[in-house]
Amino acid sequence: MDMNENKRRRSMLLYILIAVVVYLAVSQTMYPALTNSQTKEVSYSDFLTMVDKNEVTQVQKTQGDAQLYFTTGSGDSQQKYSTVIFGTGDGLNEKLEDHGVQMVGKIADTSGDMWFYLLLSYGLPIVIFLLIGWWFNRRMKKAMGDDGPSMNFGGGGFGMGGGLGKSNVKEVKGEETGVTFKDVAGQDEAKESLQEIVSFLKKPDKYNEIGARCPRGALLVGPPGTGKTLMAKAVAGEAGVPFFQIAGSEFVEMFVGRGAAKVRDLFKQANEKAPCIVFIDEIDAVGKRRDSSLNSNDEREQTLNQLLSEMDGFDNHKGIVVLAATNRPESLDPALLRPGRFDRRIPVELPDLAGREAILKIHANDVKMEGSIDLSGIAKSTPGASGADLANIINEAALRAVRFGRNRVTQEDLAESVDVVIAGEKKKSTVLSEHEKEIVAYHETGHAIVAAMQKGSAPVSKITIVPRTSGALGFTMQVEEDEHFLTTRTEAKNKIAVLCGGRAAEELIFGEDEKTTGASNDIEKATGIARAMVTQYGMSDKFGMVALGQQRNRYLGGGSELTCSEGTAQEVDAEVRRLVEEGHQQALDTLRANRFKLHEIAHYLQKKETITGDEFMNILTRDDGFAPQMPKPQQ
Structure with missing residues (x-):
């Protein structure tokens, strides 16, 4: 029995416990009223004593029946009794007339009380069980999605496992990414490698005629902040195809088999929307090298095996391209890197001098600047800076301009922002002797x-x-x-x-x-x-x-x-x-x-x-x- 089955059983026990608690609470509230409405049996001598005390208000008797039913009190204090008749020659009728007791020849039907008792004893638990099951099922579906297998108990449909295999992938239409190759600078070689994929997604017939097939996958490798995710979005934006984005860590679950189910669901959705692009960010979270060490993770390895199988199994003539990004390529499993899965390894390195200047120009277009700005000097003073660092430099310069009450960024703002990114803000609290x-x-x-x-x-x-x-x-x-x-x-x-x-x-x-x-x-x-x-x-x-x-x-x-x-x-x-x-x-x-x-x-x-x-x-x-x-x- 795996951990997933244990969780289902624990959830089932919790569900039964909730039903029992609710039943006990309802029965404790309703049962006293039912008890008060039932007939209480007393002795005949007690009955005569109660008549003498003028407590009896009504007597009910059916001919041929040895049982006598009578009532005391009225309204909320009314109580029904029953007793056994010992004889008819004791002047009972005259005695009842003397004390003003109402005598009727047909007793009221008590079958309704019996039905209510049966409903409370047997019907109420069933109704409570079904209602809680329906509510619990709705909560589970909201929490985990509407797909996936379910285990139904009773008419309430207590659903376990609903949506456990759903990938939760984020789908974006190509034109809605808002990014094309014009928005990516400093990575000309990477754009050139990806341009062929864009061309295949746009015009697959041109490649099919000659017998060429589209690469199944391309691995974007480089330091953090160099624009790997931006590059993947730009491919989708250029090709105008759906873009599925998911992080590698979202595949790794606590329970064995859940991550593999998410991989299957991801490629199922991609197959329905082909041609499309599947982008797995930080793939090293799920694609680490498999080994036989004691600290290996069975769930992650099963997920990796499913990913390997799916990348081998899908028909890339439909135009499904898997892009992945990582900054730890040395830790990836060799089976994931072989041709036929990730056919291309595209370096997305730190930009050179010309690339840094081009990146600064792209980000400077979004900021109001003075006409005499020299971005080449800023590019020279930032060797080793990534695209994210350069975007941050432009933003810091704009923030500094606002801080000093200017509506345009100056060269001084840019120079100071370089110092801020490299060494931090000026520390006013530190006063040197x-x-x-x-x-x-x-x-x-x-x-x-x-x-x-x-x-x-x-x-x-x-x-x-x-x-x-x-x-x-x-x-x-x-x-x-x-x-x-x-x-x-x-x-x-x-x-x-x-x-x-x-x-x-x-x-x-x-x-x-x-x-x-x-x-x-x-x-x-x-x-x-x-x-x-x-x-x-x-x-x-x-x-x-x-x-x-x-x-x-x-x-x-x-x-x-x-x-x-x-x-x-x-x-x-x-x-x-x-x-x-x-x-x-x-x-x-x-x-x-x-x-x-x-x-x-x-x-x-x-x-x-x-x-x-x-x-x-x-x-x-x-x-x-x-x-x-x-x-x-x-x-």
Whole structure:
């Protein structure tokens, strides 16, 4: 017996218990009235005594019957009695006349009371049972839908299991999605791959003539916020076909078999509305790799098996295309990824520079902006931003414009919104002391000078020592002039040196004992770069081209884990320390060679709190006897 059957039995017992409680409550209310209306039997001597006391009001007798019925009281206090007659020669009639008792020769019919008693004893429980069953059935159908098998008990139709296999999929007509490929930017390759599916859904005959078949499914893979769901809606909007959207987690139920029933219902609806698009968001919730571990989930595996069967079974000549989205493709079952199920794997990656600018333009069309807005500068200052991040930047800029009483977004609003998304809002409650502000100013200036002195490094665009809600007390922003897709070993080492520039400035100006906690994030990033150089990129002289680590959850920033022996791991740690310390020494040498510029820029930054990249470069390159100097190469 499975858990579903146990639940049905528990619900049945609950239903019976409710019926019994209602019956007892009704019978306790109605039975006293019935008891009062029934005849009470007394002795003949008691009857004569009651006549003598003038309590008897009426006597009823049927000829030939040895039973005598009489009544006392009137109205609500009326009570019927019966007694046995002992004889007729005792002057009973005269005695009744003397006491004014009414005598009738035919007694009232008491069969109605008997029928009422039978109805209360047997009919009422049945009626209550049927009524509660009808009510419970209605509630179950409202809660779980009107489809699915039912178990009926009695005429009330107590329905169990109604709608348990309904998929609850959300259906949207293609033209009602409100999204086409024009609304999607920065994903030209993904749109090109999906354009063929749109063409097949519009003109299937053109493909059938040559014998080509439409892909059964396409898997959209990429980081969060890159527009996978938006892309699926755009396909439906372009093709003008029904769009069924459901999340993978909605298939996973507590009871075995329920998720599989939902999969069957989903494809049944899709088959009726073909041609159409079925979109399963976050498919990794139901499509995880099957294994034999103890913590496996039978319900999820049955649901996955049903999904595999349905994708093999439907006739894709009708034009049913399954689109799915995930940011954990490495966790999916291989049987789900094979051709014939998901024929195409379409990467939806983070947009490049041109893509970011195109996305900003799309979202900027919905916001009133000044005519002199430069979106290319915003695109350059947001490397690694997803489409959702860029939409949020535009929205934050619009909110800031309203906050300051303007009816159009300015360039300043956009620049500030970039800072808000990167580091958070300005934290007004945090007031640094003059000494702390001086330390932060030297720290950020150290980053900036080390970055500016390196060949090929991204120029500094902004330096600030205003505390932010993310916990940062300041930051230095660098903006690449052009898009880079490869990183050389020298560039990786330079990045480590720039990250070490803040701590190096603190040590150089305030001494070893005045190191602060402000470099914690810099140290974390520098260590991450050095470890990747050693374990993933083969940039270590000691280990060469050997992969010592494996990346986890590429699209979710899961980092990497070592895949080497314990002894090698210790050597890896030593090599990572060497690379970080090498960058640290490079930063110290650069700042020693430009000590006077470090003082000048730090004092200027401490006074103004925020300076632009142009202001920084003007001071750094100004010929005042202390021109910027590159450190002497180590012997």
